[in-house]
Amino acid sequence: MNGSIVEILQIVILIGLAPAFAGWIKVVKCRMQGRTSPGLFRPYRDLAKLFSKDIVLAENASWIFRFTPYLVFGTVIIAGAVVPMLSTNLPLSLTADAIVLVGLFGIARFFTALAGMDIGTAFGGMGSSREMMVASLAEPAMLMAIFTVSLLCGSTSLSGIAGTVSGAGFIAKPSLAFAFFAFVLIALAENGRIPVDNPATHLELTMLHEAMILEYSGRHLALIEWAGMMKLFLFMAIGSALFFPFGIDAADNISGIPQAFVFLVVKLGAAGVVLVLIETGLAKMRLFRLTEFLGSAFLMATLGMLSFFILE
Amino acid sequence: MITLSFYSAAAASLLAAVSGMLAANSGIAEQSILPIGLPDLPFHLRLDALSGFFMTVIGLLSFFVSIYSVGYVKGFIGSRPVTRLIVFYCIFIAGMFMVALADDALFFLVSWEVMAAASYFLVMFEDEKTANRRAAFLYMVVAHVGAIAILLSFGVMAGLSAGFENFSGFTFDAMRQAEFPVRWATAAFLLAFFGFAAKAGAIPLHVWLPDAHPVAPSNISALMSGVMLKTAIYGMLRVTFDLISSFPWWWGAIVLTIGLLSAVMGVLYALMQHDLKRLLAYSSVENIGIILTGIGLAMIFVSFNLPVMAALAMTAALYHTLNHAMFKGLLFMGAGAVLHATHKRDMDEMGGLIHRMPWTAALFLIGCISISALPPFNGFVSEWLTFQAFLLSPSLPNQIMKLFMPMAAALLALTAALVAVAFVKVFGVTFLGHNRSGDISHVHEVDRHMRAGMIMSAVACLALGILPSLFIGWTDILIEQMAGARLSTSASAGGWLWLTPIAPERASYSGFMVFAGILAVYGIVYAILHVNPGKIRRGAIWDCGFEKLTNRMQYNSVSFSMPIRRIFGFLFFIKEDVQITKAPHPVFPVKLHYYLRIRDRFWFWLYMPVSKAAFWVSRKVGRLQQGRIQVYLIYSFLTIIVLLLVKSL
Incomplete structure (x- = not known):
């Protein structure tokens, strides 16, 4: 029973706080760059505005184009149900382990890329092609980082990993450091952040993710934007669960949840x-320099795994 | 006539599938001896769990494809005679069943040849085209080189099990009971592996596959890619796990290496293609690679006596065998539907077909998702199980293997990601966007038989994706026979909904929950947003405000794979050339011609030298032929003298 409450609470936090996290990044960034910030709540207002707008749909958009936003939103929420943010005691955590999580992000990307090609513009195809290229290098690196951690913990379940890493008697190993470094690089790539992609740009030569969703408008765009914020939020939560799981509640009671929540907020703020x-x-990298960036992530993760097999 | 013959083929296939299903489930071996064959060498038949499993795979897909063929073959009426197609189609399916049922070397090879010959004639169906004849010839050559190796392998085993003086060793029973010396067992295994790998299209023996599979009629391509390749997998399993049955770990390492090479290279070659069916054929190379990876892992685990892990790896391999049959069958049937409707195979002339062929598009999409190993469809489950097997490798006692495993897992992960790129390209370029070759208003949806065949395989893809514990329960006895342990108790420890291969706290997955969850969120969000929905207005494409967009400006298959070509280009022979016609003014070009040719490096490394050497030898040998009777008499005379000398020594 308690588990279900935590489960629902987690999903609510994910949906509710993801825009605030995106806003927080904007605020800090503006500070850092000496600009005035639009405030923590700007993303909420943006979403509300998009939801209230009508949709302009291109003439030859098929059902794939209209189905994709819902699917992307759905997969992120399913992913949110299995990542231990507040507690490792989640009834749904059996649904998906870390490998399935990568698969869930994969299916969202698969459909987004198809939606990019659905309209038949040059930009859409370009975005899909580039996004899939980045993904084809980032995804294996992500899997390797996850494999390294799960070999250390003897489990691919995120709750299991978080439990083991935070548990007494766990000694940090060099392979964990390699995996963490790889994970940071991949998180940047998967979420379309600098230096892989620039989330603030609409310039055709620099955009990857934006190029695919150029033709979206109204509630479709809102869902995709929101899912993007949740994905970023989730990646931070996954990083916290895999590498810094302190503060995540392990017992089956509600009383530890407020404390876990405070920890989550602090960790996210720092992240x-x-x-x-x-x-x-x-600075943003040239597209074909990305192979070096992602290749080094892949290499890091493989090195981590290798050091596990040889040294540990 | 067409309807009747394909319906009866479908019924027969279904029957075979059901009997195979029961045999695999019960694990009882049923043997019988047919009173035909050569004197003293009757044909032995045996239906056990392993052949039952492959009978199920072959039967199920043959059933779907036979239904599909009713509609597909009707498309040939009026343009060419179809009797040949129907006859060889049925012989081909029968040959595959016979391979799975054979219980002696003679009958196995006879069935093997029946299957190869029937498929040769099917590849040759449209024999007026040079490319088809060439592909069929190449197919025949490789198939026979492989068959010779298999024959030799059986020869070694038969000779060692009952002596080289008599024939009694030719039954599989005799081979099963014999203990082979390691050196000879290795020879037999390597020969058999070479022969079966040639049939399976594992790299570097794959060159015939992307030529032969696409030129056959699409229902045949579906069967060839979906199940004929699996008979080779069956042969490998039969020889290694059943006939030889104890082996050193490095056999597994060989299988694993070839598997990974096929997987990575197969998908990269697939990515470079722009012919729809050729791309699918290369992707079969990749999938055979994944199956071999699983088998190799299982062999390694078995040789180190780790039964539970071996069971996991073997389950993954067999699961992928069935899955690949289902989604590759579906994809080839879909490609056939596209070919049927548009008469084109080149993706760069397609686009926008989703509006004209909604059913085919949706079903083809299911195939694409399944093959890209995305949850909740079936490809993901077998991939996931393979990864789980990899993650158990730290308990291997061998240092070399330990070093090798992370690389292997990395390559498999890379393969999985690249497949998704390839199939976004396939679906996006073929079905989405605008058509690239002009008017498609004449293109229409395919008939109900073709749709039914595709729907059934799509349903199978989904069912295998969301109910994996049923599959594991079904193959339980088979897995125990091969690997020495069962999975079903631990795999369904949390109930049928959850797949927990070793233990729930180790790893778990529920395809059903993922599927239901996505549908539920979709439903809820859709309902909330449609309480008071904003208007949807159809408008022209925005495209950042650029004007005069034409259909030729869309990304096509060549441009879509350009980033990947830049990254992995060193693995191919790529010739790229741009010709710009600048007249009349040097600053404003009027015409631009882009030329791209990508070729398989293995062709130059491996096959060209062999074929050159073959020509060289035949030229030299040809000199013997003088055309004068006196010379030939001297040859015979010399031969007799040499023989007499040899005899007298």
Whole structure:
């Protein structure tokens, strides 16, 4: 019973707080770059505005184009139900382990890429092609990072990993550091942040993710934007569950939840600052330099796994 | 006539599938001896769990494809005679069943040849085209090189099990009971693996596959890619796990290496294609690679006596065998539907077909999602199980294997990601956007038989994706026979809904919950947003405000795979050339011609030298032929003298 309450609470937090997290990143970034910020609640107002608008749909858009926003939104929520944000005691955590989580993001991307090609514009195809290229290198790196951690913990279940890593007697190993470094690089790529993609741009030569969703409007666009914010939020939560799981409640009671929530907010706040530091310190890379970036993530993760097999 | 013959083929296939299903489930081996064959060498038949499993795979897809064929073959009426197609179609299916049922080397090879010959004639169906004849010839050559290797392998085993003086060793029973010395067992295994790998299209023996599969009629391509390749997998399993049955770990390492090579190279070659059916054929190479990876892992685990892990890896391999039959069958049937409606195979001339062929598009999409290993469809489950098997490899006692495993897992992960790129490209370029070759108003949806065949395989893809514990329960006995342990108790520890291969706290997945969850969220969000929905207005494409967009400006299959070509280009022979016609003014070009040719490096590395050497040898040998009777008499005379000398020594 308690588990179900936590489960629902987690999903509500994910849906409700993701825009605030996106707003927080904007606020910190503006501070860092000496600009005035639009405030923490700007993303909420943007979403509300988009939801209230009518949709302009291109003439030859098929059902795939209209189905994709809902599917993307749905997969992120399913993913949110299995990532231990507040507690490792989640009744739905059996549904999907870390590998399935990668698959869930995969299916969302698959459909977004198809939606990009559905309209038949040059930009859409370009975005799909580039996004799939980035994904084809980022996804294996992500899997390798997850494999390394799960080999250490003897489990691919996120709750299991979080439980083991935060548990007594767990000693941090070098492979974990490799995996963490790879994970940071992948999180940047998967969420379309600098240096892989620039979320603030609408310039055709620089955009990846934006190019695919150019033709979206109204509630479709709102769903996709919202899902994007939740995905970023989730990646931070996954990072916290895999590498810094302290503060995540393990017992089956509600009383530990407020404390876990405080920990979550603090960790997310810190993660946001780190993200801004990375984004402000780096410039966007040329598309074909990305292979080096993602290749090094892949290499890091493989090195982590190798060091596990050899040293540990 | 067409309807009747394909319906009876469908009924027969279904019957075979059901009997196979029961045999695999009960694990009882049923043997019988047919009074035909050569004197003293009757044909032995045996239906056990392993052949039952493959009978099910072959039977199910043959059933779907036979229904599909009713509609598909009608498309040939008026343009060419179809009797040949129907006859060889039935012989082909029968040959595959016979391979699975054979219980002696003779009958196995006879069935193997029946299957190969029937499929040769099916590849040759449209024999007026040079490419088809060439492909069929290449297919025949590789198939026979492989068959020779298999024959030799059986020869080694038969000779060792009952002596080389008599024939009694030719039954599989005799081979099963014999203990082979390691050196000879290795020879037999390597020969058999070479022969079966040639049939399965594992790299580097794959070159015939992307030529032969696409030129056959699409229902045949579906069967060839979907199930004929699986008979080779069956042969490998039969020889290694049943006939030889104890082996060193490095056999598994060989299978694993070839599997990974096929998987990665197969998908990269697939990505470079723009012919729809050729792309699918290369993707079969990749999937055979994934199956071999699972088998190789299972062999390694078995040789180190780790039964539970072996059971997991073997389940993954067999699951992928069935899955690949279902989604590759579906995809080839879909490609056939597109070909039937548009008479085109080149994706770069397609686009926008989703509006004209909604059923085919939706079903083809299911195939694409399944093959891309995305939840909640079936491809994901087998991929997931393979990864789980990899994650159990730290308990291997061998250091070399431990070093090798992370690389192997990395390559498999890379393959999985690249497949998704390939199939976004396939679906996006073929079905979405605008048509690239002009008017498609004449294109129409295919008839109900073709749709029924595709719907059934799509349903199978979904069912296998969301109910994996049923599959594991079904193959339980088979897995125990091969790997020495069962999975079903641990795999369904949390109930039928959850798949927990080893233990729930180790790893778990529920395809059903993912499927239901996505549908539920979709329903809720849709309902909330449609309480008071804003208007949907159809308008022209925005495209950032650019004007004069033409259909030729869309990304096509060549441009879609360009980033991947840049990254992995060193693996191919790529010739790229741009010709710009600048007249009359040097600044404003009037015409631009882009030329791209991508070729398989293996062709130059492996096959060209062999074929050159073959020509060289035949030229040299040809010199013997003088055309004068005196010379030939001297040859015979010399031969007799040499023989007499040899005899007298």
